[in-house]
Amino acid sequence: MSGTRREVPNDPGRAGRILDAALDVVADVGVHRTTHRRIAARAEVPLGSVTYYFNGMDDLLAQAFGRLADTMSVLYRRTLADAASPAEAEDAVVELICGPAYATTREVTLLFEMYAYANHHPEVGVTMRAWLLRSRESLGLHFPEPTCRALDALVEGWPMHRAFDDAPLDRALVAATVHAVVTGLGTSGGGGPSGGAA
Known part of the structure; x- marks a missing residue:
């Protein structure tokens, strides 16, 4: 299948990539400058995916640090x-x-x-x-x-x-x-x- 990850309708690894991307962003700019938009861009997923898989930034960061x-x-x-x-x-x-x-x-x-x-x-x-x-x-x-x-x-x-x-x-x-x-x-x-x- 051609195309980017954004075009893949069923993407079972997406949540994990978002968590890894969140850690990358935190490492680069710190928690205080980490945003949904930065994480989505790093994970190469639509912005809506970040809020779909996680119940806000606190939940996302808690799971990322757990990872x-x-x-x-x-x-x-x-x-x-x-x-x-x-x-x-x-x-x-x-x-x-x-x-x-x-x-x-x-x-x-x-x-x-x-x-x-x-x-x-x-x-x-x-x-x-x-x-x-x-x-x-x-x-x-x-x-x-x-x-x-x-x-x-x-x-x-x-x-x-x-x-x-x-x-x-x-x-x-x-x-x-x-x-x-x-x-x-x-x-x-x-x-x-x-x-x-x-």
């Missing part, structure tokens, strides 16, 4: 699940902080916007809390709960600091910090391949 949290949580989990030893688990945490796949520049920008938006929108606050729990559960494959809390703060916070730092992350410093947290808080209290809950 972001889900996507990042899957990668977070996969990175940790692949670790088969305590050393590999620490390396996985370092990779989440320093690697190119998790917390990209775009995603860090979206995290800033999401945190600010969640302050005034309870539904997104619920998404944020659920995301924190999912991250800690993933870390719990290898580490006890207090260590999970500390490591998750590093994983979320260090890339956000990097956004305003002129220098790239020092991977050796990050690795030494992760190791200090793990050894300082201890590794008792779990099962799994490297000491966490299976």
Whole structure:
């Protein structure tokens, strides 16, 4: 079939493209400048589609940020699940902080916007809390709960600091910090391949 997406009457992927477009717009101009028109243009859909699939901008942004949290949580989990030893688990945490796949520049920008938006929108606050729990559960494959809390703060916070730092992350410093947290808080209290809950 020829033509643009605007001409496709049955487009099951349209809602997802609108959500992805909303995240792109937020990353580009911020929540405060995000409009239905900008999102429709980025998604290459008629303006009416945006209001057809979503009950206003708050609903659209809540679902878009939920999509972001889900996507990042899957990668977070996969990175940790692949670790088969305590050393590999620490390396996985370092990779989440320093690697190119998790917390990209775009995603860090979206995290800033999401945190600010969640302050005034309870539904997104619920998404944020659920995301924190999912991250800690993933870390719990290898580490006890207090260590999970500390490591998750590093994983979320260090890339956000990097956004305003002129220098790239020092991977050796990050690795030494992760190791200090793990050894300082201890590794008792779990099962799994490297000491966490299976």
